[in-house]
Amino acid sequence: MGELRDTLKAAVRQMAFRTSLDNLKKQGVQQVNVLGIDRIIALVDEAVHRSLKSRLVGIEREAVATATKDEFLRLLKSNEHLQKQKGELEQLKDRAQDEVDQLRRELGQQQQALRTRLEHGALQQQQRYDGENAAIAQRVAELFTALAGEQPTLLTVQERVLELLLDVVAGERKTADAARAALNDHEVSLLQRRIDKLNDALAVTERRLKDVAALKNVDQGISSLYRQVQGLSDDDTYFRRKQELMAEIFSANYELQKRTGK
Amino acid sequence: MSDKQGGATPKKDHGVLYLGMDLGTSRTSVSASNGVRESVYSVVGYPKDVVSMKLLKREVLFGKEAIDKRLSLKMFKPLEKGVLKHSTEATSPDAKDNLKAAQDLIGEAIRLAKPRKDELIYCVIGAPAEASIKNKAAIVEAARAHVDSVMLCSEPFSVAYGLDWLEDVLVIDIGAGTTDLCRMHGTMPEDQDQVMFHVAGDAVDLELQALMDKHCKGAQFTIQMVKDIKERYAFVGEPAERALVELPVNGKPTQFDITDQLQKACSILVDPIVQGLHKLVATFDPEFQMKLKNRVLLAGGGSLIKGLDTAIEKAMKERLGGGKVIKIEEPIYGGANGALKIAHDMPEEFWEKLK
Numbered sequence: 267m268g269e270l271r272d273t274l275k276a277a278v279r280q281m282a283f284r285t286s287l288d289n290l291k292k293q294g295v296q297q298v299n300v301l302g303i304d305r306i307i308a309l310v311d312e313a314v315h316r317s318l319k320s321r322l323v324g325i326e327r328e329a330v331a332t333a334t335k336d337e338f339l340r341l342l343k344s345n346e347h348l349q350k351q352k353g354e355l356e357q358l359k360d361r362a363q364d365e366v367d368q369l370r371r372e373l374g375q376q377q378q379a380l381r382t383r384l385e386h387g388a389l390q391q392q393q394r395y396d397g398e399n400a401a402i403a404q405r406v407a408e409l410f411t412a413l414a415g416e417q418p419t420l421l422t423v424q425e426r427v428l429e430l431l432l433d434v435v436a437g438e439r440k441t442a443d444a445a446r447a448a449l450n451d452h453e454v455s456l457l458q459r460r461i462d463k464l465n466d467a468l469a470v471t472e473r474r475l476k477d478v479a480a481l482k483n484v485d486q487g488i489s490s491l492y493r494q495v496q497g498l499s500d501d502d503t504y505f506r507r508k509q510e511l512m513a514e515i516f517s518a519n520y521e522l523q524k525r526t527g528k
Numbered sequence: 529m530s531d532k533q534g535g536a537t538p539k540k541d542h543g544v545l546y547l548g549m550d551l552g553t554s555r556t557s558v559s560a561s562n563g564v565r566e567s568v569y570s571v572v573g574y575p576k577d578v579v580s581m582k583l584l585k586r587e588v589l590f591g592k593e594a595i596d597k598r599l600s601l602k603m604f605k606p607l608e609k610g611v612l613k614h615s616t617e618a619t620s621p622d623a624k625d626n627l628k629a630a631q632d633l634i635g636e637a638i639r640l641a642k643p644r645k646d647e648l649i650y651c652v653i654g655a656p657a658e659a660s661i662k663n664k665a666a667i668v669e670a671a672r673a674h675v676d677s678v679m680l681c682s683e684p685f686s687v688a689y690g691l692d693w694l695e696d697v698l699v700i701d702i703g704a705g706t707t708d709l710c711r712m713h714g715t716m717p718e719d720q721d722q723v724m725f726h727v728a729g730d731a732v733d734l735e736l737q738a739l740m741d742k743h744c745k746g747a748q749f750t751i752q753m754v755k756d757i758k759e760r761y762a763f764v765g766e767p768a769e770r771a772l773v774e775l776p777v778n779g780k781p782t783q784f785d786i787t788d789q790l791q792k793a794c795s796i797l798v799d800p801i802v803q804g805l806h807k808l809v810a811t812f813d814p815e816f817q818m819k820l821k822n823r824v825l826l827a828g829g830g831s832l833i834k835g836l837d838t839a840i841e842k843a844m845k846e847r848l849g850g851g852k853v854i855k856i857e858e859p860i861y862g863g864a865n866g867a868l869k870i871a872h873d874m875p876e877e878f879w880e881k882l883k
């Protein structure tokens with residue numbers, strides 16, 4: 267009984283709304299009548315008892331009253347449980363959302379670091395190319411200066427230029443190989459590994475977030491009136507006849523489902 | 529019972545949900561022991577291609593929503609003339625598609641009842657009185673995917689059971705595909721207690737369409753529009769109001785008075801019903817014929833036609849010397865409510881044996 271009163275009190279408090287005296291005045295209310303929460307609870311209790319008294323007698327009334335109170339408490343508890351579950355799901359969702367935001371920020375930073383690194387590498391490469399071009403031009407100029415003193419035949423010039431070109435190309439091939447290797451240097455691959463890892467983590471967290479969001483919207487359904495299988499009531503006017511009809515319906519269905527392999 | 533959501537099946541220890549379902553050609557109605565009552569047009573639509581799937585964001589649509597978006601959907605009406613389409617040729621692709629549509633429709637009807645996952649679901653489905661064994665088996669197969677235990681019962685019987693009218697009653701159940709007449713005399717109705725014919729809601733639609741084709745010169749309309757008009761104005765006998773409808777003629781809405789056409793189309797139901805009543809009354813125990821004539825229940829969507837009860841009474845007076853027709857209060861849910869009551873009254877051991 268005490269538990270019911272406490273629960274009723276909590277329910278009334280939960281359903282009540284707060285307002286200020288100023289607000290009431292603004293709405294034109296000059297005076298208010300105050301009804302204490304204990305009085306409200308007593309009135310509800312009294313109303314239930316009077317209603318039961320007028321409709322039921324003796325043991326039946328007590329049984330119905332107890333069953334009603336139990337059911338009321340069960341419903342309130344079920345509501346509290348649902349509220350708690352909802353709160354937990356919301357917390358879970360918020361945490362997952364924060365995690366996703368953090369991961370997104372980290373991913374952005376890592377991508378920026380990679381871009382900077384690649385841009386820096388490209389600049390260094392350009393500078394190196396400029397230096398190499400100048401060196402090639404220098405070597406060609408030196409060759410022609412040397413040839414001018416020797417008065418060579420066209421065939422000799424062709425051979426010496428070809429020799430120079432092959433030498434330059436071999437050197438460039440070596441440099442290109444080194445540049446390609448540089449792309450795979452330790453830092454770049456580390457960054458790429460980190461990004462891959464973050465991407466995976468982000469995908470997992472987003473999936474979890476989606477699952478949580480879906481869970482939150484799951485309709486719990488509406489409870490049936492019945493906790494147990496019912497069957498015909500003994501005081502049904504057509505008890506015997508209905509019992510036979512039920513048996514006939516079952517029998518026809520049993521045959522049907524047996525014949526068709528259920 | 530399969531768990532379509534995936535994952536482990538929840539422990540069913542919360543309670544038992546009874547469902548009564550009226551699986552009709554036009555509508556499927558469901559009544560549940562959690563107080564939910566819902567009805568959905570028996571229409572299922574699947575997106576035609578990837579584009580429509582992306583647009584609709586759903587794999588399957590039902591009822592009114594499917595009808596509204598039918599241009600993007602492959603449409604199925606899994607029931608025809610009161611039974612599952614193609615259920616006699618079970619291996620054909622059409623039959624398989626249709627069975628899947630029926631399964632999805634039954635699943636949707638059950639979802640509409642908002643069952644809890646931790647409750648046992650026991651369902652009774654009203655099947656047409658003269659459905660074949662194959663057809664009944666197909667309905668059971670479709671339902672088993674969604675419930676713990678299922679039983680079928682004759683539709684008109686469930687209507688009478690729901691009202692506790694178990695003896696000396698004649699039930700007229702006017703659906704879209706069939707009209708079923710059933711004589712109740714305290715036991716399960718047998719073949720000789722039942723009459724079924726295909727002059728029903730769909731036949732009225734076709735008749736009205738033909739009459740409108742002749743009367744409304746140049747008007748463009750579909751069978752769905754005809755059905756909507758019928759549901760709004762249908763009547764027999766004296767009209768309470770003129771049936772003025774707007775139909776497009778060369779793209780311009782034009783008003784037509786189709787009162788006479790509606791009356792004529794709806795009246796095609798009366799004659800076969802009275803013939804059926806005549807047959808069932810005349811072959812009944814003569815001592816109880818008078819009582820039977822005065823306890824005629826009119827149910828099903830067709831009973832919403834204004835003045836139909838009076839028109840049948842009038843025809844009964846001419847051919848059977850009199851009779852009393854009582855229209856049930858909730859024609860759309862009469863079958864489902866009765867099936868729910870049967871589910872409730874069925875003993876536990878019977879449900880267990882069919883699990």
